[in-house]
Structures are given as C-alpha cells and as structure tokens.
Amino acid sequence: MPALDPGRTALVLVDLMERIVALPLAPRPGSDVLAVAGRLAETFRAAGAPVVHIRVERPGVDTQPPGSDLVADLVHPGDEIVVKRTIGGFHDTGLHELLRKHGVTTLVFGGIATNLGVESTARAAGDLGYELVFAEDAMTALTADEHRASVQLDFPRLGTVTPADAVTLAGAE
Template identity: 60%
Template sequence: MTRALVLIDLMPRIIANPLGPHSGEDVLVRCRDLAAALRAEGSPVVLVRVERPGVDEQPPGSDLAEGLEQDGDVVVVKRTIGAFHNTGLDEKLRAAGVTTIVLAGLVTTMGVASTAWAACDLGYELEFVADAMSAPTLEEHEVAIGTVFPRIGEVRLTKDYL
C-alpha cells in the first residue's frame, strides 16, 4: 500500500469560519502533525485549495495556511467542491503509486466528502481522520464520520498516524 495524505481547503478564509466539533485552528494543528508524520514515512502530501472561478481576484485568505506547504508537497487548485475534477490529482497520485488516500481538512461535509466520493469512484482505498476535519455543525460532522464515511473507508484519529 502506498498512501498519500490529502488535506482539503486549509485556507485562512475557511479556517476562520465557525465549525463543529473542532475549530479551524485545531484542525490545522492536527493536519500539520499528520503532514509531518506522513512526510517522515515518505508518503506524498497533497495540499488542496479552492479558487472561485470567473473572478479577477480571489477573496482575502485564499492561500494555504502559512507554513503548511513544505518542499516536495503537491499543491492542487480546484474550482469545484471536490479535489479531482479538472485538477490532474488522479494522474499525480497514480504516478506516485498511491492506492490509499488519507483525507483531512475542511469542511467534512463539503470538500472532504466530495473528494472522498470521487476517490471511491476512482478505486482508491480511503482513510478519514475524524479529528482533523470539521463541519459547519457538530451534527453534520457526526453523521459523516459516524454513518457515511465508514461505508466507504476507515475512520481513524490523528493519534493513529503519530
């Protein structure tokens, strides 16, 4: 198994939103820890951020969180909810021999879920890091990690990777 960590939308303008059960800052801290652990084992780290299509300038806070990107990371810019459509992500992962995707980031029920469904359709094995993602509400997050995600992958915690 070759796995890659795919971190979704860790951007200041999204991190600052009210989220549950974890704050954006808490998710960012855990995602930084995950990235360090997976980089240390030689796994690729993919950082995904979203841009709004058809605008001359992106809103403030549209870059990745400061210091998140390290040498060797793959950065993907998406213009849809999920990270696969028209981004080349599938090709990059397959070129690296990736068969398993570890997903974390913001938000559970949007960017993470949309990316997960596409990855599942493409045949990847999935792992979800429940405490390294958050949703607009606690209830949305709990339904995703407690009911939906276990049907298509394994749900784990940050400590399982450290």
C-alpha cells in the same frame, strides 16, 4: 489500524485555507484541525509519503477573496498543491494523475469542511478505486451535526474512520 505502506499512501488535506480555517466551525475550531493536520503531514513527510494540499478557487472572478491562500506554515517544500474549482478535488484538477504518478492506492483525508470538500473528494476517490482512511480529528465542518453525519453515517461506508494518532506508516518512527 494496521500500518499503511508509505510508498502507496498519500495524505490529502482539503481546503485548509486562511479564510476557511477562520470560520466558526464545529465540532472543533480550525486551529485544532490545523494542529492535527500538521502532525499528520510531518509523519507522512518523514516516511517519504506524499502530502497533497487541495485549495479552492472561485471560477469566473479576477481576484480570489482575501484569505484564499493555504495556511502559511502548513505547506512544506516537496508537498503537492492542487487547485480545484468545484466542491470535490478530482474534477479537472489532475489529482488522480498526480496520485498515480506517485503510485498511491490509499488516501488519508483531513480538511474543512468534512461534509463538503472532504466528502466530495473522498466519494470521487472511492469511485476511482482508492482505499480511504478518514482522520476524524483532522477535519471539521460548519456544524457539528454535518461533521457527525459524514463521520458516522457516510465515511464508514467508504473507508476507515480513525483518530489521526492511529494513522501509522510502516517503517516510520
């Protein structure tokens, strides 16, 4: 995979929240996804490329369930946080405007669940004209079959599926 332009590329991490990461997940546990997502985020930050965290809030409730915060050490100063109230990250969140403000045309995705929040956000991104890259080992789902369906059947139609280690940014060391 060719190196991506850090001036036009953002890392988008979906629903890496305490309560979601702690779920029984497959094909890999949430802790593995966090480790890979953390390495990707460091690569993006070092290259000056945006890191965007999306988290969900349940609409119509006074208090969010325990564990609704993003995993503590994942978010760093300068990272962007977007709150969604639907499965996907674009509807009424300002995500598209935020990405445009940064000049972003390519999105690299990771998160939980592959077939829900990640895929829904990616489909909307594709509709908006973004180029898409999926870091397969930076995501997981409630079942291995759901994850596999997204990364083997759906994502190749939307963009490029690759291991996180293959995602490089031009000029980054």
